[in-house]
Amino acid sequence: MIPIPPFALFFLGALLVALVPKGLRAAVMLLVPALGLANLVAFPSDVAMHADLCGYQLTLFQADKLSFLFLVLFHIAAFLGGLFAAHLPHRGQHVAALVYAGSALGAVGAGDLISLFLFWEVMAVSSAFLIWARKTDRSWRAGNRYLLWQILSGLLLLAGIGWHASATGSIQLESFGLNSPGGLLIFLGIGTKACFPLLHTWLVDGYPEATPTGAVWLCAFTTKAAVYALARMFPGEEALILLGAAMAAFPIFFAVIENDMRRVLGYSMINQIGFMLVGIGIGTDLAINGAVAHAFNDVLFKGLLFMTMGAVLQQTGRIHASDLGGLIRSMPWTGRFCLVGAASISAFPLFGGFVSKSMIMAAALEQHLDWVWFVLLFAAAGVFHHAGIKIPFFAFFGHDAKIEAKDPPRNQLLAMGLAAAACIVIGSFPHQTLYRLLPLPNEYSPYDMTHVLSQLQLLFFSALAFTWLQRSGLYPPELHSTNLDSDWILRRPLRRLWTGLGTTLVEPVHDLRIALVGNIKRADQYMRTHAGPYGVMTKTWPTGIMMIWVALLLVGYLVLYYVQ
Amino acid sequence: MSEHEPKSAAGEPAHAEHDFTGPLSPPVAKFLRVFFAIAALLFLADFVVHRKVHQPAERVPGFYAIYGFLGCVVLVLVAKEMRNLVMRPENYYDPKPEPEPEPHAKASEGGHER
Numbered sequence: 001m002i003p004i005p006p007f008a009l010f011f012l013g014a015l016l017v018a019l020v021p022k023g024l025r026a027a028v029m030l031l032v033p034a035l036g037l038a039n040l041v042a043f044p045s046d047v048a049m050h051a052d053l054c055g056y057q058l059t060l061f062q063a064d065k066l067s068f069l070f071l072v073l074f075h076i077a078a079f080l081g082g083l084f085a086a087h088l089p090h091r092g093q094h095v096a097a098l099v100y101a102g103s104a105l106g107a108v109g110a111g112d113l114i115s116l117f118l119f120w121e122v123m124a125v126s127s128a129f130l131i132w133a134r135k136t137d138r139s140w141r142a143g144n145r146y147l148l149w150q151i152l153s154g155l156l157l158l159a160g161i162g163w164h165a166s167a168t169g170s171i172q173l174e175s176f177g178l179n180s181p182g183g184l185l186i187f188l189g190i191g192t193k194a195c196f197p198l199l200h201t202w203l204v205d206g207y208p209e210a211t212p213t214g215a216v217w218l219c220a221f222t223t224k225a226a227v228y229a230l231a232r233m234f235p236g237e238e239a240l241i242l243l244g245a246a247m248a249a250f251p252i253f254f255a256v257i258e259n260d261m262r263r264v265l266g267y268s269m270i271n272q273i274g275f276m277l278v279g280i281g282i283g284t285d286l287a288i289n290g291a292v293a294h295a296f297n298d299v300l301f302k303g304l305l306f307m308t309m310g311a312v313l314q315q316t317g318r319i320h321a322s323d324l325g326g327l328i329r330s331m332p333w334t335g336r337f338c339l340v341g342a343a344s345i346s347a348f349p350l351f352g353g354f355v356s357k358s359m360i361m362a363a364a365l366e367q368h369l370d371w372v373w374f375v376l377l378f379a380a381a382g383v384f385h386h387a388g389i390k391i392p393f394f395a396f397f398g399h400d401a402k403i404e405a406k407d408p409p410r411n412q413l414l415a416m417g418l419a420a421a422a423c424i425v426i427g428s429f430p431h432q433t434l435y436r437l438l439p440l441p442n443e444y445s446p447y448d449m450t451h452v453l454s455q456l457q458l459l460f461f462s463a464l465a466f467t468w469l470q471r472s473g474l475y476p477p478e479l480h481s482t483n484l485d486s487d488w489i490l491r492r493p494l495r496r497l498w499t500g501l502g503t504t505l506v507e508p509v510h511d512l513r514i515a516l517v518g519n520i521k522r523a524d525q526y527m528r529t530h531a532g533p534y535g536v537m538t539k540t541w542p543t544g545i546m547m548i549w550v551a552l553l554l555v556g557y558l559v560l561y562y563v564q
Numbered sequence: 565m566s567e568h569e570p571k572s573a574a575g576e577p578a579h580a581e582h583d584f585t586g587p588l589s590p591p592v593a594k595f596l597r598v599f600f601a602i603a604a605l606l607f608l609a610d611f612v613v614h615r616k617v618h619q620p621a622e623r624v625p626g627f628y629a630i631y632g633f634l635g636c637v638v639l640v641l642v643a644k645e646m647r648n649l650v651m652r653p654e655n656y657y658d659p660k661p662e663p664e665p666e667p668h669a670k671a672s673e674g675g676h677e678r
Contacts (some may be wrong), residue, residue: 448616460606463603471585484656
């Protein structure tokens with residue numbers, strides 16, 4: 001079999017989905033990732049694909065152990081996303097999803113900065129369609145804002161690459177520091193996609209507005225590709241510890257008061273990426289392994305949670321905690337899968353998150369970063385609180401909203417079931433599954449008495465806090481509201497400043513325009529009179545007149561000749 | 565819980581029997597009793613199990629339990645106060661009301677008809 005680079009297979013698949021009749025689309029959606037995974041496993045490790053562009057040699061695809069883990073992960077995510085969306089006839093969404101997944105695979109397999117940038121941009125544009133596909137006014141505007149942020153990320157990355165390439169002449173993917181402006185710009189470009197604090201709002205703004213199936217795709221690729229890029233180019237960068245700790249802590253406050261369940265998941269996603277960034281920032285073997293292992297698990301359990309909430313939205317038309325409740329009776333399977341996802345994200349023993357989150361925390365203690373450990377422990381308790389309990393409690397239990405609904409179609413249940421099974425298998429048998437994919441030597445073992453007991457104590461007493469706060473009425477009620485995040489600065493004061501500047505400048509600009517146009521018209525008039533088609537100097541004369549003048553000249557010449 | 569609102573989303577009166585602050589139905593009460601018992605056992609386990617200590621704070625008996633409980637209480641109470649600062653009406657950014665689709669209309673979300 002000729003090895004095909006993964007992105008090419010997905011782009012071909014996208015083309016095929018666009019061309020085949022409705023009935024075959026689902027088959028293509030599922031076959032592409034399945035074939036892709038087989039192709040990837042059979043891919044000879046020493047083959048790289050090259051291309052030339054403007055004198056630079058691009059490496060469009062290569063794989064080492066770090067990128068291999070992400071490539072496998074993205075194939076699995078694409079398969080689950082495809083299965084979850086398989087019952088839909090929508091050609092546009094399917095094409096966008098496959099192009100999106102393909103470009104994420106391309107970004108992970110890219111062997112140089114320019115290829116990375118190219119796939120980075122395709123990823124930005126194709127993913128926006130999954131938000132627009134909701135076809136509401138709100139999603140249209142959210143998609144536009146999302147795209148602007150993604151383009152900002154691409155521009156920062158491009159500027160960084162340009163600076164770096166002109167300073168060093170190299171476009172190799174290597175470890176950059178933050179000392180050079182090029183490195184710093186690349187860091188911020190990737191950081192925008194990795195949801196650095198203040199650059200994070202596109203995620204919690206955009207993802208909740210996507211279609212129920214689109215959000216499942218979205219949550220898998222963009223941020224994880226950024227995590228991969230940071231692990232590749234900035235391992236051991238200390239700034240990441242600080243940024244990651246901040247990201248692990250601040251979103252959980254928003255998650256507690258947020259009413260839109262998918263937005264809660266968005267905040268919880270930033271919190272999980274925070275854990276990964278801390279791992280990359282610490283930079284030891286254990287920490288990096290923990291970061292990428294957690295990225296792997298996060299795609300599975302966050303994908304699962306987004307699927308369950310997507311199913312709730314699709315089947316009931318509601319997504320706000322205050323409008324939901326008691327769905328376990330009408331959507332029992334969705335509810336059970338949601339509980340598995342919740343247990344995994346909360347790092348319950350035997351579930352996915354347990355075997356990866358603890359690697360990062362152990363690495364923090366090993367490096368004597370005690371304050372980071374305390375922050376992460378707080379964040380771990382908070383995750384359980386807002387994602388582990390709040391999501392299933394308000395949707396499936398709690399107050400019974402008496403909604404008539406039923407479980408989603410079989411393909412969606414199967415996708416959720418597979419993701420849930422993966423969470424349990426990885427959580428229960430990490431050495432046989434996930435740990436074999438880890439890029440660096442690994443000796444960590446999550447299952448010992450101390451660790452299991454500590455985690456159970458942490459989780460049970462977080463749950464106890466939830467129970468007590470609920471029973472005593474101290475828990476803030478779920479309310480329909482907008483919670484301002486840092487993008488308020490862009491969307492209110494700066495926007496008002498911009499429109500304000502517009503209105504104050506309207507009159508002078510208008511006057512200037514009148515004056516300019518008037519003067520240009522006068523100049524035009526002048527030119528027309530004197531040099532236009534009827535101008536004295538430039539009008540065209542009949543040939544006869546020229547003949548007369550020539551004749552006169554000749555006569556004059558003759559006369560002068562004879563007079564002399 | 566949503567009972568703090570006078571009306572549920574469907575416009576019916578709030579269901580007081582599901583209010584988590586009120587008396588509990590027998591299965592829920594039983595579930596909670598089991599849950600409290602496990603939590604108590606987990607707390608007591610700290611006095612029995614010999615723990616590998618990586619961080620001095622872990623020597624405090626019940627450290628994880630206390631940290632988890634207090635962490636979550638602080639989290640929720642701070643978040644509750646945060647509402648004073650950041651909470652705005654739902655249509656804050658889009659004052660123009662959008663026609664809300666019927667809650668039960670299946671085809672409403674991006675045309676996901678089945």
